[in-house]
Amino acid sequence: MTKSLLRPFFHGSMILKGFFIFAIFCFASFAANAQTVTTDKLDYSPGEIAIISGDGWVTDTQVRNTLDEEPAYDAGHQYYATVVDGKWSINFPIEMRHIGVTFHVTATGMQSNNTATTIF
Numbered sequence: 001m002t003k004s005l006l007r008p009f010f011h012g013s014m015i016l017k018g019f020f021i022f023a024i025f026c027f028a029s030f031a032a033n034a035q036t037v038t039t040d041k042l043d044y045s046p047g048e049i050a051i052i053s054g055d056g057w058v059t060d061t062q063v064r065n066t067l068d069e070e071p072a073y074d075a076g077h078q079y080y081a082t083v084v085d086g087k088w089s090i091n092f093p094i095e096m097r098h099i100g101v102t103f104h105v106t107a108t109g110m111q112s113n114n115t116a117t118t119i120f
Contacts, residue, residue, distance in 0.1 A: 050120060
């Protein structure tokens with residue numbers, strides 16, 4: 001006869017059972033709705049276009065993207081992208097002065113105020 005490994009866990013309190021089911025539901029909901037921001041490459045040369053895109057932004061119609069340079073050069077760049085079916089994309093031109101620069105990207109949903117970050 002095969003014994004279930006979870007049987008001792010579920011053999012007691014209904015509260016534990018309820019909490020376990022609730023935790024699984026919350027994790028699944030979070031994972032399914034997580035917003036992302038990515039780039040098509042990790043590094044670029046002058047003259048190339050960095051394609052910055054997002055997915056999972058289903059509660060937003062517009063996303064603000066802030067690109068901060070390291071070392072700091074100016075006040076940063078802001079681009080707005082329209083969300084279609086939870087996805088968006090912007091093109092950022094890489095200039096000669098960007099050699100050796102690290103970009104910190106923060107995407108913020110204009111309706112949800114949710115954020116996602118990436119570095120390139």
